Amino acid sequence: MATSSHDTQPQETSLPPAMDRAEELVNVASQRVEHYASLAGKQLQKWLALAREEGEDIWAEAQHIRQGNRQTQTQAQTTPRKSKANHGKHTS
Numbered sequence: 194m195a196t197s198s199h200d201t202q203p204q205e206t207s208l209p210p211a212m213d214r215a216e217e218l219v220n221v222a223s224q225r226v227e228h229y230a231s232l233a234g235k236q237l238q239k240w241l242a243l244a245r246e247e248g249e250d251i252w253a254e255a256q257h258i259r260q261g262n263r264q265t266q267t268q269a270q271t272t273p274r275k276s277k278a279n280h281g282k283h284t285s
Contacts, residue, residue, distance in 0.1 A: 208216070
């Protein structure tokens with residue numbers, strides 16, 4: 194019995210049209226999800242960068258206020274206080 198070249202080659206199997214269409218829909222959906230996930234990731238990076246910058250600004254402002262309070266306290270400690278007996282009394 195002779196073997197033909199047709200018997201040794203794998204047969205091409207084509208999917209039914211419904212399966213082809215389903216596969217196409219899944220591919221399109223996965224591309225859309227990938228696209229929107231990429232956009233969301235970029236937007237999240239922007240928001241995190243802005244939040245970090247705001248946090249740094251708040252920290253710098255707090256440090257500035259703290260330094261101002263220290264200077265005020267130091268000045269208050271070095272300036273002589275009025276005696277309690279004369280405080281608030283007006284002399285004519």
